[in-house]
Amino acid sequence: MNNRLTTTLNIYKAAALLLFLLLSFQAFAQEPQINAKIDSSSIKIGEQIIFSIEVETDSTNLVVFPEGQTFDPMEMVESLGSDTTTVEGRFRLLKKYSLTQFDSGAYTIPQQKIIIQNREYLTDSFRVEVADVKVDTTRQKMYPIKPAVDVPKPFSIPNWVWWLLAILALIGLAFYFFKRRKKRKEAEPELPPYEQAMFELKQLDNSSLLQDREIKEYYSQLTFIVRKYLDRKIYDRALESTTSDLIAYLELKKQAGELSLKDKSIDNLQQLLRRADLAKFANSRPDVITAKSDRTKVEHLIKDIRQVVPEPTEEELMQDENYRREILLKRRKRRIIAVIGGILILGIIVVAILVNTKGFGFVKDSVFGNETKELLEGDWIKSEYGTPTVTITTPEVLMRHDVKRGDELQEMLLGSETFDSGTLEGNLYILLITGPVNPQGDFDLEKAVDGIYENLESQGARNIIMKEEEFSTINNAKGIKVFGTFDLENPITGGPIKKEYAILNFGENSGFQQVMVVFDEDDEYAEEILQRVENSIELRNQSN
Template sequence: MNDHRMNDQPNRMIEPLFLRRASILLLFLLWLTVHSQGQAVSVKARVDRSTILIGERLQLELEVAIPETSAIRFFSIDTIPHFEFIDKPAPDTLNTTDGTILRQRITLTSFDSGQWVIPALPLVEGEGPYTDSILVDVVFSPMDTSQPYHDVRDVMTEEVVEKKVWDWKIIITGVLAFVALFVFLVLYFFKRKKPATRTVPRVDILAETLREMEQIEQAKLDDKAYYIQVTALFRNYLHRRIGMDAGEKTSVQLEQWLKTLSVPAVQLNAWKEQWEKGELVKFAKGQVAQEDREQMARVTREVMRTVEEITLKMEAHANLAK
């Protein structure tokens, strides 16, 4: 009997130790299960109202909570039966201590009256996790019972009002009167005596310039002053006769312009030669004889007369064109 008691004592000591270890293991497994579920991806779907009128807008909010250890992903929704997408912006991202939260607010509407279900939406097609399905009522606008009821009436016929037709005789009389008044006014203003225009005598610029040339020749000027006044007189003639700003032109530019005016080459070459001599004299780089001074005056007169003839022909042609 004593032996039996001695054998039973060790068994009683083992049982509490086994139960303690089993309890610890069970609690660890339970904690592991809860922790692993807390780290799983969670999805939510909700709407801002459960009943809308036909064509009224509905806000559908989708939310995904993703742990740090999971890959970032979001719903891929193109259609929802009985609903139409109005606005589908990109999801907003919110970083938290536990991971990342993605939210998207989709604007929907429906033109089908009835009770419709937004189905459970999978985060990954065919795999999940899935949102809860949502029931939405789409109804017509309720009748306002406070307003009086109107019976259906028969089709009303509109009375045709006869338009007043003007007498054709009155129309013709008015047109003839307007034409007669118009003719009278035209004849009256055209027959009025126009004031006599005052004729301004034309100034002979060439004749004045030639007289000034004679005065320069008669004045006993030195070579430099002589050439300066002759060239200045020629430039002034071009300015007064054709409005050319000859005072700002170089001798080369004047030569090119005379070419375009079709001044004969013989006159142009003689003019160029005399002007080159004049340039040397003006800068005290040469002297000329009396015959050179006379040649300068003669060539300048010939070129001015040629310019005058060409200008008169151009003016006559322009007057005929008018």
């Protein structure tokens, strides 16, 4: 009995243990699995490594990978996206990042945070070695920088075409409004008020408005005629006044004794205006007989007003004439201002087109002038200078001038002659020095070139940048070209003047020759002058 009970208990214990193991395994299987790695732990400057994060989790879980520059001090070049695969009912997500670094040294990629169902997980950190790129200049030949290659631009409509179309459209609109205004003036002859009213009534009689039953238009023109006459003779706001306002004004004038118009005439005018308002705004259609009667009343009203309103005196006529002259002068001034404004606008448009197509520098140089451009486009002078002879072509003749040289250079020469044009602070300065070498001295062209820095500094140059290269003239004389930039103090403002310079040094014909050209920085015309001067230098053998 006891053995059977013991066996039963052992069976229950084994079953419980098995159940516990199954539940633990299931919980472990449901826990997300995260693995991170890099494809290389050692790179050169600028190379890239791939940082991979692999996550295995349940298909229902939301996974958020790190974004942005979270890999500092490494720089993320690109986030490569993620791949998803299914393994035994679970999702496996693989996310990759491209990282790099442009400074040598040892760097540690920090732990990256991954969020799965609002729970945070961290990856391992990684150490990366970034090595310098070694360049052996003794074995690797250095080549000059290749010149820029012009790439043909795709076809596009130039901007000046749109500007031209805009100008033509403006000119067309101006011409249209001018012609329209001119026709309007021709259609409205300048007649006295009474004659103008009678002329317009006759035109209305000759129209076919009544025959075509266009009553609304007929009353519009009829009321306009009488309102215009009143506007010119009695009330200068008759055209824009309402019917009640106009009648009230006439009655007020009559009560004040300033207008001896009959009450019947005012009543007829009031009935006419109200009937016209109904025809225009209430779609009322008076019959043709009523319309003709109203036309007759208008004519009688105009004649009555002509009788009661006295003709202007000679003084009033003179005042009116002066007023007309003033109006005419104002109109002329407006026309002149309009013409000047049009010319200015056209000029601004033309300048804008030139700036857009040719550039601001072209417009500035063409309008205000440019000294170096004038020198470049002027008559150049070819001449021989000093001994040993230097033949050179320059925009202006070089004048003999005394320039102090360094003691070391003076010891290497028996003497020297100096010629120049312009000033060091000006837009363009050209200096030529030539002289025979002292046979007892130790002349070295490299030593002469080394003294250029001190010489420039002694003339006030600061922040001197010097470059050096070999140079050959058109007759194959070999020399050394020193070029670069420096700053000069502006004698007026005290600020810096940015200068470019090129100094050509030769040791030909038992002598020393030096040509220096100094000009303002970024002056394209001066750069052309330099090229032309360099290409013109000739050092001829004295025996020849």
